[in-house]
Amino acid sequence: MKNQGTITGLQIGSLIFVYVFSTTIAFLLAPMAKNAPFDGVYSIGLAAVAGTALTVLSLRYALRRPSAYIGIEGAKVVGKAGNAAILLLSAFFFLHLSAHILREFTDFFVPTYLKETPSVAVAVLVMSAAASMAQSGVPVAFRFAQGCFFLIGFLFFIKPLFFIPEMSTPMWHEFTRIHDWKALWSQTYSLIPWYGELVLLAYIVPLFDGRQKVRKAVWIGSMAGTYILVSEFLLMIVFLGPRLSGALMYPALELSGFLHLGDFVHNMDAIIVSIWFAGLFIKLSIVFAVGTLLVSQALGLSHYKPITFPLAAFVVALSVVLARYPAELARSFDRSWATFALFIECLVFVYPIVSRLRGGQRRTE
């Protein structure tokens, strides 16, 4: 069957570019500054390469059958029960991730900008929009990413230019050596699954235009997003210092408070947050859409649309119960999420491994 997909290489690269740094820039840089202030740059680089390699490897098998969903064809390889188990676990992971992103957003946005509004109301509004995007189809999220990519990329690309006068400091010498190998390893290990989340692309290969160089687009998008992350991290450490960066909840937002456009705009953080939210929304929508798709494939439904809004309600409820307060969420996340995520992200490799073992068995018979 011929591939009928419409997602182009530029759309894949744009989505990955936005996906890689949208949540990391807001929620991961502070813990990284606290645990590995000068080695964090190397952690980000190593994790980017390892996580992207994991994603590209997962795509290798899926791209061999570009017209078939791995979640549906997988039943022929690992059996119905095995396939359903893999799909349900992966779906739970992506829905849990959606709930986590939603919770982190409400924990940041509500106390900062909407003090009198109940968090659950904001969660319902945001999730309704994400569910509507998922309802319109996965390619719509890619098209939206393509539209937002230039504005988001341009903004975060030029942001460091506003701080050039403050960049002359002897602190740059500290970035040229490794201070703590243990911290470097633990931060790299924690960050790899953030890039590894892109294995969701393996589950939606039939939606890609068959003529596109998907793996090349993945590498380019990922490395471009990593550049933004590294430049923001360097800016944060050099301008705010390692101790203050680690102590602040949202150091990237504090940095934005120092930006102004002459006398016209005194504080650009509202503009930056509005544009950044578009990136977070893209990530939330695509993760939720893939989670919903996997649930529908696991349950044998002919289409995922009828279960989109019920699952959105589930994600909102899940985001509320994940933790009582932000510190508990961060603690739980820090303690076990990376290993859980890596385990689930590696489940997609069960298909090619079992396929190869069965192929070898048939040859010996």
Place this chain on the structure above:
Amino acid sequence: MIMLTLGMGAVILYQIFLLRRGSACKRDRVVAFGVTGFAFVFAALAHYMPEWVNPNRAIDFVFGPVQSWIARK
């Protein structure tokens, strides 16, 4: 709880509309309503007994020891 019931009511109505428009078979309808029912029960439990339905405890229990061994700080 009232808001939850009203919200899920709206979701079910839209779901019925989608299933009719897509001419879904009986099995698909049963499964779709089953998912909605699960979401409603989960949300109700999240309201009354949030500690019971937090999956992070199970994730911490299974993967926490493995992670502390792999990424020793």
